[in-house]
Each structure stands twice: as C-alpha cells, then as structure tokens.
Amino acid sequence: MLIHPQFDPVAFSLGPLAIRWYGLMYLFAFFQFWWLGKRRIQTHPQLARADWTVPQLEDLLFYGALGVVLGGRLGQVLFYEPGYYLARPLEMLAVWKGGMAFHGGFLGVLVAMGLYARKMRRSWLDITDFIAPLVPLGLAAGRIGNFINGELWGRVSDPALPWAMIFPQVDQLPRHPSQLYQASLEGLVLFVVLWLYARSVRPRGAVSGMFLVGYGLFRFIAEFFRTPDEGIFGLSDVISMGQWLSLPMILCGSTMLIWSSSRRIL
DSSP states (O other): OEEOOOOOSEEEEETTEEEEHHHHHHHHHHHHHHHHHHHHHHHOHHHHHTTOOHHHHHHHHHHHHHHHHHHHHHHIIIIIOHHHHHHOGGGGGOGGGOOOOHHHHHHHHHHHHHHHHHHHTOOHHHHHHHHGGGSHHHHHHHHHHHHHHTOSOBOBOOTTSTTOEEOTTTOSSEEOOHHHHHIIIIIIIHHHHHHHHTTSOOOTTHHHHHHHHHHHHHHHHHGGGBOOOOTTTOOTTTSOHHHHHHHHHHHHHHHHHHHHHTSOOO
C-alpha cells in the first residue's frame, strides 16, 4: 500500500518569499495555455483566416487569468465552504493556500471571455472554441497541485487496490488518489479528445460543446472516487456538489453539439 509522500507545499524560498508548488502549477497552466494557443494559431488554417494573432492570445491569457483566480476563489467560498469563510473572511484572500473551485473559475472565465469578445467585437463562441483545447492540461496541473498539497483526497478504497494510498494527515485508511484520477481524466484524456476534435474544421460552438460534455462527464465519474464536499445543499451522500455542478455542463454541452451540428461551418 502506498503512503502519500507528504510533500512540503513550499517549493523553494527567495528570502522571505515562499514559492509554493500550487502557485507554480498555475504558472505552468498559464504558460502551456500560451504555448498551445500559439501553436494552434500557427498550424490551424481556420484560425489564421479568422485573424487570430499572438498578441490577441496574450490579451486572452490576461483576461482568462483574472477570471480563473477571481471566479475560482469565489466559487470555493460560495459552493463548497461558505460557513468556513464566513467565520474567517480574511482567509478568502489566501489563494496561495489552495482552495480554488473549477466551476467558479469556469464561470469567471466565461465572464472574462464575454468582456473580451465585446472589446474585440468577436463572437463569444469563436473565442471559447479557440481556448477550449488549451484548458485541460492546465486543469491537470491544478490537480497535481492538489495532490502535492495532500488535499481533496479520495474515498476509502479496497486495501488490495495496487495504488491505494494512505493520507497520514487524514487517517490510516487506504484511499483512492482521486487527485491523480482527475488529472488523468479531466486533464490528459480531455486534452487529447479536444485537441484531436479541434484539428478538423467544426461549426461554431462545437468545440465548446465538446469541452462541456467531456469535462462534465469526466468530473461526474471522478467524483465517485473523491471524498465529497458538503457544499451548500447538504446532499453529498446522494450526489456530490461537483456532480451537481457538472450536470448543467453536460446538458448545455449536449445542446450546443446538437445546435452546432445543424449549422453550416463558419
């Protein structure tokens, strides 16, 4: 049976400044977004015809980073730990300690992309179609950060499971390393699916719809192996908060795929 390595959450220090692994994962996520976006612009004829440029990509990254950080933190506060943060309001600002909700960050990015679309007078769906394949590897990096921090551990598992892991900060029971499950499904697998899907010319909204369906399904599956958060509904024994929030994504994504399939390619 494996034991969680109990990593030091601080990667290194520069004098009084502590650089945490969780923060480095976010830096990696932003860098790979820029690198993959640049590659898409250079190799995808449809994007070249749509006049996408690297400076526009960099503007998108700025808007997206704000949406991720502000929305992710607000989502954690409202969706998962409202009681905790109401009692400790100053900790809402302590993003370096972790505690970023994907669904909140997702909504934050949608708002940020809406503002960018209005500024650039572009179609909102054109923007979300462009960025969708750039997101999953960043999600994988975030889940690896969760694993390094020893947070969001999994449910109790069969001790015979070869990769069952004990998280000493929790108890001595074997558990699923659910952070790594999510890094694999929502990160690596979703990236491969979207990257291959987006290589062909698709109708407007199709790539965005595929992202919603893919992430929603993979997150829904992964939640069966993750210790559920209580959230604001108090129904974690029936369906977890992550699953509640993923269902609308699956529904909206399926609707978008059906809608886009009836339209000509733009």
